[in-house]
Amino acid sequence: QVQLQQWGAGLLKPSETLSLTCGVYGGSFTGYVWTWIRQTPGKGLEWIGQIEHGRSAYYNPSLKSRVIISLDASKSQFSLDLGSVTASDTAVYYCARGPFWFDPWGQGTLVIVSS
Amino acid sequence: QSALTQPASVSGSPGQSITISCFGTRADIGAYNYVSWYQHHPGKAPQRILYDVYKRPSGVSNRFSGSKSGGTASLTISGLQAEDEAEYFCASYTDGGTYIFGGGTKLTVL
Numbered sequence: 693q694v695q696l697q698q699w700g701a702g703l704l705k706p707s708e709t710l711s712l713t714c715g716v717y718g719g720s721f722t723g724y725v726w727t728w729i730r731q732t733p734g735k736g737l738e739w740i741g742q743i744e745h746g747r748s749a750y751y752n753p754s755l756k757s758r759v760i761i762s763l764d765a766s767k768s769q770f771s772l773d774l775g776s777v778t779a780s781d782t783a784v785y786y787c788a789r790g791p792f793w794f795d796p797w798g799q800g801t802l803v804i805v806s807s
Numbered sequence: 808q809s810a811l812t813q814p815a816s817v818s819g820s821p822g823q824s825i826t827i828s829c830f831g832t833r834a835d836i837g838a839y840n841y842v843s844w845y846q847h848h849p850g851k852a853p854q855r856i857l858y859d860v861y862k863r864p865s866g867v868s869n870r871f872s873g874s875k876s877g878g879t880a881s882l883t884i885s886g887l888q889a890e891d892e893a894e895y896f897c898a899s900y901t902d903g904g905t906y907i908f909g910g911g912t913k914l915t916v917l
Binding site for chain 1: 810841843845851852853854855858859864896898900903904905906907908909910911
């Protein structure tokens with residue numbers, strides 16, 4: 693049964709870059725769409741973007757200018773970089789497998805942006 | 808794009824049935840059958856309980872059912888059990904090729 697495990701820094705200062713990585717264990721990496729989602733107290737759940745092996749990443753238009761999602765198929769990992777973070781980027785960030793629905797999800801990473 | 812609209816909370820007694828609505832538009836729920844529902848217990852990863860409007864993943868109880876009418880999707884939980892107490896949220900693919908989520912509904916089992 694496939695499991696996702698994510699890691700990355702949980703405390704950032706404004707203007708820094710958020711970097712998270714998600715490892716895929718126990719299942720195929722190819723043939724699926726790998727997704728990042730975040731949950732904030734104010735806006736709820738927000739789809740950040742997705743990537744599929746052999747295809748370009750696709751992003752939420754509201755975040756597109758600051759987001760890069762990449763993957764390393766050799767390691768069965770995919771990553772999220774969100775630049776120029778502000779306090780409004782404080783959220784629990786999740787990785788998940790798609791497309792069209794999300795299953796499974798990673799355990800979530802609380803990222804706090806504070807000076 | 809605004810989030811899908813769900814009630815903030817619902818409650819029911821053990822054995823009863825409850826329905827959670829998820830209001831969208833012709834650009835999301837009304838456009839595709841890619842509506843999914845998730846159960847989220849605090850501190851844990853969300854779990855998919857329905858996909859493609861009404862389909863249940865293997866291992867999910869048949870007490871969970873889903874439907875859609877126009878731009879509105881619904882989740883019904885029958886025979887409520889204490890373990891059903893959680894937050895539930897809906898999600899939909901959109902005509903922009905993105906995804907949109909509901910704000911979440913906290914279910915309390917009285």
